[in-house]
Amino acid sequence: xxxxxxxxxxxxxxxxxxxxxxxxxxxxxxxxxxxxxxxxxxxxxxxxxxxxxxxxxxxxxxxxxxxxxxxxxxxxxxxxxxxxxxxxxxxxxxxxxxxxxxxxxxxxxxxxxxxxxxxxxxxxxxxxxxxxxxxxxxxxxxxxxxxxxxxxxxxxxxxxxxxxxxxxxxxxxxxxxxxxxxxxxxxxxxxxxxxxxxxxxxxxxxxxxxxxxxxxxxxxxxxxxxxxxxxxxxxxxxxxxxxxxxxxxxxxxxxxxxxxxxxxxxxxxxxxxxxxxxxxxxxxxxxxxxxxxxxxxxxxxxxxxxxxxxxxxxxxxxxxxxxxxxxxxxxxxxxxxxxxxxxxxxxxxxxxxxxxxxxxxxxxxxxxxxxxxxxxxxxxxxxxxxxxxxxxxxxxxxxxxxxxxxxxxxxxxxxxxxxxxxxxxxxxxxxxxxxxxxxxxxxxxxxxxxxxxxxxxxxxxxxxxxxxxxxxxxxxxxxxxxxxxxxxxxxxxxxxxxxxxxxxxxxxxxxxxxxxxxxxxxxxxxxxxxxxxxxxxxxxxxxxxxxxxxxxxxxxxxxxxxxxxxxxxxxxxxxxxxxxxxxxxxxxxxxxxxxxxxxxxxxxxxxxxxxxxxxxxxxxxxxxxxxxxxxxxxxxxxxxxxxxxxxxxxxxxxxxxxxxx
Amino acid sequence: xxxxxxxxxxxxxxxxxxxxxxxxxxxxxxxxxxxxxxxxxxxxxxxxxxxxxxxxxxxxxxxxxxxxxxxxxxxxxxxxxxxxxxxxxxxxxxxxxxxxxxxxxxxxxxxxxxxxxxxxxxxxxxxxxxxxxxxxxxxxxxxxxxxxxxxxxxx
Numbered sequence: 025x026x027x028x029x030x031x032x033x034x035x036x037x038x039x040x041x042x043x044x045x046x047x048x049x050x051x052x053x054x055x056x057x058x059x060x061x062x063x064x065x066x067x068x069x070x071x072x073x074x075x076x077x078x079x080x081x082x083x084x085x086x087x088x089x090x091x092x093x094x095x096x097x098x099x100x101x102x103x104x105x106x107x108x109x110x111x112x113x114x115x116x117x118x119x120x121x122x123x124x125x126x127x128x129x130x131x132x133x134x135x136x137x138x139x140x141x142x143x144x145x146x147x148x149x150x151x152x153x154x155x156x157x158x159x160x161x162x163x164x165x166x167x168x169x170x171x172x173x174x175x176x177x178x179x180x181x182x183x184x185x186x187x188x189x190x191x192x193x194x195x196x197x198x199x200x201x202x203x204x205x206x207x208x209x210x211x212x213x214x215x216x217x218x219x220x221x222x223x224x225x226x227x228x229x230x231x232x233x234x235x236x237x238x239x240x241x242x243x244x245x246x247x248x249x250x251x252x253x254x255x256x257x258x259x260x261x262x263x264x265x266x267x268x269x270x271x272x273x274x275x276x277x278x279x280x281x282x283x284x285x286x287x288x289x290x291x292x293x294x295x296x297x298x299x300x301x302x303x304x305x306x307x308x309x310x311x312x313x314x315x316x317x318x319x320x321x322x323x324x325x326x327x328x329x330x331x332x333x334x335x336x337x338x339x340x341x342x343x344x345x346x347x348x349x350x351x352x353x354x355x356x357x358x359x360x361x362x363x364x365x366x367x368x369x370x371x372x373x374x375x376x377x378x379x380x381x382x383x384x385x386x387x388x389x390x391x392x393x394x395x396x397x398x399x400x401x402x403x404x405x406x407x408x409x410x411x412x413x414x415x416x417x418x419x420x421x422x423x424x425x426x427x428x429x430x431x432x433x434x435x436x437x438x439x440x441x442x443x444x445x446x447x448x449x450x451x452x453x454x455x456x457x458x459x460x461x462x463x464x465x466x467x468x469x470x471x472x473x474x475x476x477x478x479x480x481x482x483x484x485x486x487x488x489x490x491x492x493x494x495x496x497x498x499x500x501x502x503x504x505x506x507x508x509x510x511x512x513x514x515x516x517x518x519x520x521x522x523x524x525x526x527x528x529x530x531x532x533x534x535x536x537x538x539x540x541x542x543x544x545x546x547x548x549x550x551x552x553x554x555x556x557x558x559x560x561x562x563x564x565x566x567x568x569x570x571x572x573x574x575x576x577x578x579x580x581x582x583x584x585x586x587x588x589x590x591x592x593x594x595x596x597x598x599x600x601x602x603x604x605x606x607x608x609x610x611x612x613x614x615x616x617x618x619x620x621x622x623x624x625x626x627x628x629x630x631x632x633x634x635x636x637x638x639x640x641x642x643x644x645x646x647x648x649x650x651x652x653x654x655x656x657x658x659x660x661x662x663x664x665x666x667x668x669x670x671x672x673x674x675x676x677x678x679x680x681x682x683x684x685x
Numbered sequence: 686x687x688x689x690x691x692x693x694x695x696x697x698x699x700x701x702x703x704x705x706x707x708x709x710x711x712x713x714x715x716x717x718x719x720x721x722x723x724x725x726x727x728x729x730x731x732x733x734x735x736x737x738x739x740x741x742x743x744x745x746x747x748x749x750x751x752x753x754x755x756x757x758x759x760x761x762x763x764x765x766x767x768x769x770x771x772x773x774x775x776x777x778x779x780x781x782x783x784x785x786x787x788x789x790x791x792x793x794x795x796x797x798x799x800x801x802x803x804x805x806x807x808x809x810x811x812x813x814x815x816x817x818x819x820x821x822x823x824x825x826x827x828x829x830x831x832x833x834x835x836x837x838x839x840x
């Protein structure tokens with residue numbers, strides 16, 4: 025069989041399943057040995073096993089198989105459950121994730137060795153071996169199934185519940201059960217069974233089995249006779265449907281899962297425990313949406329052009345059509361943007377696990393909370409933010425929080441708290457990592473900065489708290505007393521800022537000594553289409569992103585003040601340097617006569633007033649990359665094609681600010 | 686085996702670029718300048734919806750005499766290592782076939798750093814064709830940028 029065409033679907037689904045499994049492990053740890061969690065885990069492991077075996081990935085199939093065994097065992101023996109079991113399951117999830125990566129990269133997993141883990145999983149069972157497998161609390165189909173059957177009987181169908189017991193010497197119970205199921209299928213269908221179908225197929229059961237059947241053109245006794253013919257079937261008997269009373273509310277749930285044994289595991293796992301509804305979704309490769317986005321960009325450009333022509337012609341009918349097309353393309357644009365948006369949950373879901381592991385490896389105790397999981401964010405930006413968030417979270421656990429003893433001494437609860445939140449407001453997305461730790465100590469930062477030569481000692485005195493926090497982002501800066509395993513590697517805060525900046529965002533710190541620290545990241549909603557102001561510098565047109573613009577001002581000679589021969593203006597109590605773009609870009613000033621046309625721009629806390637020849641228009645532009653050849657050009661974040669086909673470069677205000685420095 | 690080359694004119698010299706690396710030949714179009722970059726990078730053009738950088742080939746390979754833009758001026762659009770770049774030339778003549786082994790090393794009169802941009806010379810009819818090393822021409826931007834900074838610092 026050619027499996028390659030299914031590979032993508034397999035990878036995507038397995039990834040989802042592993043994520044679910046991971047979440048379930050964490051729930052298991054918090055809530056203890058809950059049967060519903062085990063059941064959900066079992067189903068996922070079973071699905072993974074089935075899929076990987078079908079695809080011929082033997083190592084993955086073997087590991088999931090053992091995992092399933094162990095899960096089945098712990099489920100049947102909740103008394104053997106202990107926290108270390110979760111660790112083993114989590115290790116298995118990690119190994120499977122790695123396994124999946126190997127399949128993605130090399131198309132196979134034959135070279136992997138899960139030997140150690142297999143042994144550990146086996147030990148979960150062997151170490152707690154007990155001769156007699158105890159029966160679960162209930163020992164038959166739930167009352168709801170009986171109720172359903174009675175309903176079907178009223179509708180005139182032939183239904184019944186058959187109880188089967190295999191001989192105690194039967195060695196391949198799973199095989200026998202499959203044969204029994206086949207026998208039933210000759211006469212009709214099995215509606216439900218106890219224990220679950222997956223357990224039956226694996227032979228993971230003891231005692232009598234109950235199967236609810238509906239038959240066409242035959243009687244229940246025909247079915248029973250066929251089953252009795254199968255070797256090693258000890259007893260077959262029919263259970264009286266009216267003997268079991270209607271259900272109580274508490275059994276509702278088990279009845280549902282029992283009544284639909286064939287339901288795909290992936291769909292049913294998330295619902296019982298997370299309790300959040302799932303929308304119908306369609307998997308589309310990101311590349312396809314990007315292609316669509318490109319075409320849409322062309323449309324936006326053509327639309328701008330049509331707009332221009334319509335205005336020039338002065339024909340009212342043409343203008344009307346042009347406006348209508350404008351509105352339609354805006355709707356379309358919004359639609360595709362929305363398609364690219366995903367709930368941040370997709371990014372956040374791996375963090376609870378990470379934070380759990382951190383607690384174990386660091387001398388820290390804390391609760392980790394996430395809010396705003398439904399906040400939507402551009403997929404591309406989200407992918408880029410992963411590593412930065414990992415760093416900030418590790419930082420919060422390692423440097424933000426004090427050790428439990430220190431916390432106690434300072435009159436705080438031993439357990440700290442770290443919160444990761446997402447929210448959207450005013451065309452921006454905010455991501456916040458907050459801890460209730462010791463806060464940033466100004467003096468410590470300053471000492472360290474002076475020692476490392478980042479600032480001069482005399483500079484330190486006059487710095488505001490904000491400026492001091494800024495120092496943390498300077499490259500090669502760290503206030504940690506000891507370089508720990510956790511935060512001492514990977515990206516530093518300077519890299520976090522670099523990443524955020526490259527996405528057009530900003531990051532800032534809020535901190536109070538003794539109360540905690542927050543890192544707040546502000547990101548644009550999307551990258552490709554942005555509102556901008558078109559300005560002319562000499563002969564050339566440039567686009568300035570509106571997000572960076574504070575105000576457009578005409579500056580007269582009397583508005584200017586001078587600092588060390590550089591012109592500055594006052595804007596909102598700030599002294600803002602004036603930069604002549606004509607001079608900086610082409611060596612020909614734009615400010616031959618007053619008043620100067622200036623655009624006051626802001627990036628983070630920094631302001632600059634850019635003098636341009638003329639302010640042309642305000643419009644939406646499509647950000648097109650400059651391409652690999654111009655990758656070194658930092659002054660412009662991209663270019664856009666205007667209505668008349670001309671190219672205008674898009675200013676990167678952050679870089680332009682450096683020109684004044 | 687032979688390979689085909691696009692023959693481009695710079696002043697009264699002829700240069701060849703492998704057809705495998707040439708995407709299209711365009712008439713001169715409006716170029717938007719990119720400030721604060723290397724002087725031979727003339728800017729970017731709108732090539733059917735794609736923003737494409739354009740360089741002055743004459744300046745790039747270190748010719749000293751300046752060219753004049755005319756009706757014959759063309760932009761030869763090339764793609765090498767996923768980089769698309771247009772090169773301004775005085776004219777494009779035709780496409781010629783050159784046998785393997787028909788390319789000799791460049792004569793020693795071409796010296797200095799610019800020699801690396803040339804693969805060799807070939808005799809085509811009564812003309813001498815200088816074969817360009819486009820990989821080098823398009824890949825050394827970073828190095829050039831450093832040299833530019835160096836020049837600025839030293840004045």
